[in-house]
Amino acid sequence: MSPRALTLALIASVALNLFVIGAVVGGVVVGHRLREAAPATVHPRQPLWTAADALPPEHRRAYRQMLRGEAVGVGDQLRQARRARREAWTQLGAEPLDRPAVARRLSEARALEMTVRGGVEDRIVDFAADLPPAERAALAEGLVRSGPVGGQRALRPPRQP
Structure with a gap:
């Protein structure tokens, strides 16, 4: 594999990893916020x-x-x-x-x-x-x-x- 192809593969891998990490962190944050809001909206108190x-x-x-x-x-x-x-x-x-x-x-x-x-x-x-x-x-x-x-x-x- 040529050095240029290797550099492009490394950049693509870093970009893909950053995207996956961002998606996981975003999912955790959104899930946490939904869990915090759920008791008030799912179980309204009579x-x-x-x-x-x-x-x-x-x-x-x-x-x-x-x-x-x-x-x-x-x-x-x-x-x-x-x-x-x-x-x-x-x-x-x-x-x-x-x-x-x-x-x-x-x-x-x-x-x-x-x-x-x-x-x-x-x-x-x-x-x-x-x-x-x-x-x-x-x-x-x-x-x-x-x-x-x-x-x-x-x-x-x-x-x-």
Whole structure:
């Protein structure tokens, strides 16, 4: 092999190695950043779940276990409510429009959701009744912060300049 061909092969090898090293380092950096961002985007925390963050660990576990039990118990009702809402939106696009039927299905969906919500809220009240006053107050504060009035989910009017 001539010295010129050897020099060109060496330069090509160095360039290829630098490209491969850059790709590996870039992949590691991007992977690390994605892993850091993943918990916030993949597992958003539910408001009722975070309401117990200020409780001692044993009461926090009991509260969250109670919520899990409620979630299992109300799953069918929530699925029925979603199905009723989906049917209502489907009926909305039908010709001729049967407005009373659409309104009735939406009303049924809301009623089911409110029944579920009322049951969960009643269970939270039952749970809180057994807590010491300071912990009950901490849970109440967490619920106020996480709810639509105190939390970020509240609908607020636009700011006036």
